[in-house]
Amino acid sequence: MCGCKSRLALLAVFSLAAASAQTYVWNLPKGFPKPRVPLDNPMTAAKVELGRHLFYDTRMSVNGKQACATCHKQELAFTDGRPVAVGATGEKHPRGSMSLVNIAYSSVLTWSNPGLKELEQQALVPMFGEHPVELGLRQGDAFLPTLRSDAKYKELFADAFPEEADRFTIANVTKAIACFERTIISARSPYDRYHYAEDDNAVSEAAKRGEILFFSQPLSCFRCHGGFNFSGDPEFHNTGLYNPYSAPNVGIFEFTKDPKDLGKFKAPTLRNITSTAPYMHDGSIATLEDVLDHYAAGGRAGHNNQLKDPLIAGFHLSAADRKDLIEFLKSLSDEAVLHDSRFANPW
Numbered sequence: 001m002c003g004c005k006s007r008l009a010l011l012a013v014f015s016l017a018a019a020s021a022q023t024y025v026w027n028l029p030k031g032f033p034k035p036r037v038p039l040d041n042p043m044t045a046a047k048v049e050l051g052r053h054l055f056y057d058t059r060m061s062v063n064g065k066q067a068c069a070t071c072h073k074q075e076l077a078f079t080d081g082r083p084v085a086v087g088a089t090g091e092k093h094p095r096g097s098m099s100l101v102n103i104a105y106s107s108v109l110t111w112s113n114p115g116l117k118e119l120e121q122q123a124l125v126p127m128f129g130e131h132p133v134e135l136g137l138r139q140g141d142a143f144l145p146t147l148r149s150d151a152k153y154k155e156l157f158a159d160a161f162p163e164e165a166d167r168f169t170i171a172n173v174t175k176a177i178a179c180f181e182r183t184i185i186s187a188r189s190p191y192d193r194y195h196y197a198e199d200d201n202a203v204s205e206a207a208k209r210g211e212i213l214f215f216s217q218p219l220s221c222f223r224c225h226g227g228f229n230f231s232g233d234p235e236f237h238n239t240g241l242y243n244p245y246s247a248p249n250v251g252i253f254e255f256t257k258d259p260k261d262l263g264k265f266k267a268p269t270l271r272n273i274t275s276t277a278p279y280m281h282d283g284s285i286a287t288l289e290d291v292l293d294h295y296a297a298g299g300r301a302g303h304n305n306q307l308k309d310p311l312i313a314g315f316h317l318s319a320a321d322r323k324d325l326i327e328f329l330k331s332l333s334d335e336a337v338l339h340d341s342r343f344a345n346p347w
């Protein structure tokens with residue numbers, strides 16, 4: 001007996017293990033498209049796991065005080081509950097932190113940077129950005145050596161990047177974080193059960209009436225919060241929220257320098273909107289009721305805002321319609337994603 005059979009069996013086990021590190025099964029519900037993934041960073045289960053550890057690791061900041069998860073908390077649909085974010089050194093961000101649910105489908109990232117399109121690239125901003133400081137890391141810091149000397153990371157980086165001689169690089173850190181972020185799929189809201197799983201009882205009659213309002217004139221919510229994520233990218237809009245000339249939040253004008261872009265921001269996803277208050281890029285609206293007041297009034301009074309989108313023209317909403325619309329917005333909230341152990345702190 002040569003033992004070839006058992007050797008073959010052993011080989012099969014090894015290649016299976018390798019394959020599971022190399023593949024990622026999306027398990028998407030019916031109607032959900034497969035997210036676009038950059039060619040140079042294919043999804044693997046091992047990278048996702050490494051990314052999750054990094055996302056929750058406060059060693060990712062200059063003083064050990066913050067991680068991505070400090071400002072993107074799972075229980076708040078990956079926001080932080082503050083009007084504007086506060087970085088590791090106490091510096092205030094001019095804008096509020098944004099939800100990361102279904103971020104894999106976003107074609108443009110952050111409130112007002114039309115050039116920021118890949119999660120791999122975006123992660124560098126909180127890590128190394130100086131205006132404002134978020135995590136406050138600096139290239140050449142002790143950060144990579146810290147990871148290299150950690151037994152857990154030795155294992156995780158080896159699994160995630162098995163072919164690379166020097167795996168502890170910033171590029172690999174951002175690749176792994178991006179892979180983890182792409183897995184945060186929200187698809188189990190009452191609305192999803194109603195709309196995709198065809199469970200007619202998943203939402204109330206009020207929410208169904210609210211859905212019709214959302215998708216009709218003159219409210220026109222769907223014109224800017226469209227698609228299955230109820231979001232507006234890659235377009236940006238001026239919703240008459242703000243005096244568009246008030247720095248630092250001048251919208252995409254900051255990058256395009258085109259005066260008609262003043263005060264234009266991304267229309268974020270409305271999924272899990274009940275967990276992400278306060279609202280808008282500057283957290284200036286406290287409740288969903290106040291958001292509706294803002295739209296009904298056709299933007300904030302007193303700004304004489306010539307740059308406001310023509311869709312923000314104001315409308316009248318009866319008390320009953322208002323309740324229905326709020327019920328619809330509530331039906332977009334997915335409790336499961338707030339507690340799913342796959343997205344939780346692994347440490």
Ligand code: HEC
Pocket residue numbers: 055066067068069070071072085086087088093095096097098099100103106108109110111112119122123126127133134135177181268
């Ligand atoms: C100090 C709080 C803070 C920390 C720490 C932080 N973020 Fe954010 N995040 C924000 C804010 C604020 C925004 C909006 C930024 C803007 O508009 O300029 C944002 C936006 C984002 C977006 C864009 C979301 C969208 O809908 O377009 C992604 C993705 C993101 N952060 C991922 C991360 C990752 C990954 C980390 C860790 C490497 C991280 N963040 C760390 C506050 C933070």
Ligand code: HEC
Pocket residue numbers: 214219220221222223224225232236237238239241265266267268269270273276278279280281282288291292295309311312
């Ligand atoms: C002209 C496009 C447009 C229309 C129409 C529109 N929105 Fe928005 N919405 C936006 C933009 C852009 C933002 C972000 C604005 C900002 O922060 O300055 C936003 C923000 C929001 C937010 C806050 C999101 C967050 O995470 O902070 C809610 C809630 C919202 N809209 C609901 C609605 C509802 C309900 C309607 C219909 C009554 C509606 N929107 C109509 C573009 C639009």
